[in-house]
Amino acid sequence: MRARHQRTPWRRNEWTDGSWALLDRSDALILVTSQGRRILYANQKATSTFARSGQGSLVGTPLRALHGSEDSFADFETFSRLLPQQQKVRTEWALRLPDGTLHWFDIQGAFLRPGHPGSGIVWTLFDTDDHHRLDTALMQAEHRLALIVEKFPAGALITEAGEQTIVTANEAMYRVLHIPPSTRLVGAGVTALSPYLPAHILHQIYAPLPRFPIAFAQPIAPYRGVYEWLDGRFIDVEGIPLHDGPDLHGGFWIFRDVSAQWQRERRLEKLATTDALTGILNRHAFLEILDRELDMSTAPGPWACTLMILDVDFFKTVNDSYGHPTGDVVLQHLANTVKRFLAPDDVFGRLGGEEFAILLRRRRADGAYELAEQIRQAIAGESVAIAPRPAIHYTVSIGLYEAPPEGATATQFLARADAALYASKHAGRNRTTLWTPALMEASGPPAP
Template identity: 30%
Template sequence: MPMLNHLKRNSFAAYWLMLGAALLALGGATSFNLYIERDRVESREQGRLLIQSRVIQENVEQNLAAVNRVLTSLRKDLLRHEASKDLNDRLKMLTDAMPGIRTFLLIDGSGTVSASSRPELVGKNFAYRDYFRIPRGNPDPEVLFVSAPFMTSLGIYGINIVRVIPGPQGEFAGIISATLDPEYFKTLMTSVLYAPDMWTAIAHGDGIQLLMVPDRTGQSGKNLAQPGSFFTRHRDSGKEASVLTGIVYATGEKRMMALRSIQPASLRQDKPLVIAVGRDLDTIYAAWHRDAQIQVGLLGLIVLGSTLGLYVYQRRQREFRWREAKAAEALEASERFMKTLTDNIPGMVAYWNRELRCGFANKAYFEWFGKTPEQMRGIRIQDMMGEELFRQNEPFIQAVLRGEPQRFERTLTKADGSVGYTWAQYIPDLQGNWVRGFFVLVSDISELKRTEIALRESEWKLKTIIEAEPECVKVLAADGTLLQMNRAGLDMIEADSESQVIGHRVVELVTPPYQQAFVDLGERVSRGESGTLEFEITGLKGGHRWLETHAAPMRDIDGKIVGLLGVTRDVTAHKQAEQELQHLAQTDFLTGLANRRYFMVLAEQEVLRTLRYGGGLSVFMMDIDHFKVINDTYGHKTGDVILQRFAEVSRKILRELDTIGRVGGEEFAVLLPQTDSEHALEVAERLRKSVADVEVVLDQGLPLRITISIGVTTLAGISSNIDTLLNQADQALYRAKNTGRNRVCIYEHRNEAG
């Protein structure tokens, strides 16, 4: 007895050890899950910030390239002594035409302004300015100098883009400079803010910050090139793009920041520009922190509940074992008599008292459950049957203890692991109205049921696997008709039940462009191959989804292919994300027209096609007259409305095969395939008149009308390319604006021959 008590104490300790190990494993799994989720949140946000910073980078690079072309063109005119006497007017017109430029300056070798888009600056000497001193110290005409941010004489904090003007002997003769307009950058930088806690900033390569959006007092002019700052770490890494996390030097905030350097190799800038797009770290991880608190709280409840449960369970175990010992004494007295009687009865015979402990059991019982007489003596029926079998038999046991005889079929597992099927009878042992226990008579009918059991088990396993699968699982007959589909699949095709689709051909739900590929996949599977296909469907309720299916052949026991097994997942979200990214990469966000990059791709393809197959091809360059005045007078919001209304009118006038793109602030280009000069001129005039008829009603209720100037050119000669055509159309546009605006001018090719 002392040894038995010692073993019981050891088993109780083992339970506590197992519970501790399980709780440690659960805690470890919870910690690992939280770590993985935090890493996923971090990766997703880094990707989004890099995309937004790339949007700013591409727009700024386009603006710098445009400014460089204008500065180079002006310098060439000056070197050829072709600068007109009204150079100030020309520079002002260029300023009006370029929304990203605030001021143009022509400064001679002594630092004196000889011409400017702002006449009040002419005659002033800026030799003390860094944007003059640095080029003078390194007069390389091939370098595009980008000055550090400074406060201009007009009270605007800006950056100057500078080209050196060489003299006749290559000496330093002055500079031509363009001051970037911070308002242009603010509009661009505001467009990428997708969350309230975001801000963007742009700084010079030396670390001086130009501006921050949303604007914060004291940020412009701050030197970010401090040891350990985000700016310094990004610059020292030598990478074009970096994503950093920590305390921001400029604001003292905890941020995740994407930084990009803007220094295209084609421009040969002396200094880069650095853009930053960031979000507040606490906001990024707010949802994760909430989930972590919830999961840790649940873990604590589980620890408390499991420990209390084990304590109660062990206490009950002690009580049951005490009663078991008492019952064993009574059982031992009658067991000898009952054994002789029942061992000769075919089938299993046993008696269970009201506490569900074995009073006796015959030899067949011992053999079936693999127990010795000593093991069966006083054993609880739960311990002999196991938890699963007891759970199944418990309703019948409770009924017989109420005095109700029970008859039922039951599957039992023998001690050797084989499965037997039985017919069981529970007969109550009544003493008056009191049920002292019950007799059990069990007959083995395994041979009669074996075939039925095997069939039911096979069908149950297959259905369980299919219904538990979170992806669509379907079985098709050899002719393509649907035999079986789980709930996940029915949801994908918008079916309420299997009865709606069983017996129908699944290919009927596939959209026409993908039906043949779907049929081909079925034919490959019928030949014994496996395959994967991505396709679009129209659900029974009209919804559209993109699906990806993997199909494999189903074979019978003889290896013959009798159908198709397919596992399908919904990839709609992934497909929509791909399409949205492609649309954003090709479209101007304000007007919905093609952006400059996408327009150039389409235009180059059309020029090549026309040169190969012949036909006419015309190009427009269009500019909204006095657009900068509209912006300055009524604000950028009105300017945006003007651009959008202009885009709407253009789409109505132009054909579907024509291509229109926004290539600058208020500058647009149009490609007209199969159109000669005469018809192009007609289209241009019709478009000009339609725009002039547009009336935009301002917020104050006042009407506003706009006009446009159009330059037209037509492809002539096999050596032409899209850059040549755009240059020709731009020259014609320039002539239209110089001769009064609100007109169409056509490029005269005979000017090139002369």
């Protein structure tokens, strides 16, 4: 090896034999080329990497032989011409291995003796093939992810925790949130969404994002809710935390305009809970609310609740004399009259036939009795026009029951209010009766 170095004057004069020995042991691939791009020296690492089978040395091999194509070598030549101006150059390039495959290297070039005409060029190559392939795979994965997000049928938003920024937002999100197409969100802070999101939704997106990836004792749970926008639309908002083990790195947010579905469900819910004739709650819906209200009686704190049951007097006579359509008009009139006297949190429902019930929240018996009398007198003082026949006058009987402090079951509640109602009927109708222990719970209704 030493004799070979001595036969090459530029080596002997420029570096010591010890320097060449160090280069031979380097983990980097080192080539020295003439300015005509022929290899004058290759260390052991470079020789073992690029030499073909049976080729003991790369000395004299044109640098072109290491390139995969003429175009690659031509581009590398263009790059190499920067060396006289910059003195050092660096790039990443793919070179051909003996088996024909291309391998990526970080290549750094410098003159062996700067400022000397005809000086050789030292090329130092570091193997970056694995890193390059990982970068390529990552870029491909990011590209596929971008395509998936862009083609996602709902609005999609990815946020990053470290800088609290928006990583990507697809066109569907612009449409769902009515964001002008010219608005640039990618790279902007999450707060850039504030003109387009209600404050509480923006808080849900912004609050979990720390200033850096952070480990949580328990992973943040996914988030989902349907919200009504100011324009009347209903938006389904779903947030999926992006965890790497215990670390939170950001979030994936999905926005769906579910207005049509939500309104359809509301209509179905209304049909299922509303009495078709009067527009108030039906029996099933009313009793569900009654059950929930009675469950609250066991909660700490003050609680009061009174049940009022109304029944139209002699309603069978109305139907028999005027027909069922007229009876329906009477029931509608009753419902509309009662509504005028109710507070927003009172619950009004039709139990069936001509029987109605009102759940008076936070009202005790004395206040409920006063309200019942106002309703009864208003109905008795009005008439229902049935053209061309004479107007109909009708009355109602009312029963009241105030739940005891210890609460009551729904069955007790209804039975005792019914008992008070039947007492009003037996006493001559068109009156209000408050249940007392002296009243026997009626086993069945009296004559209408």
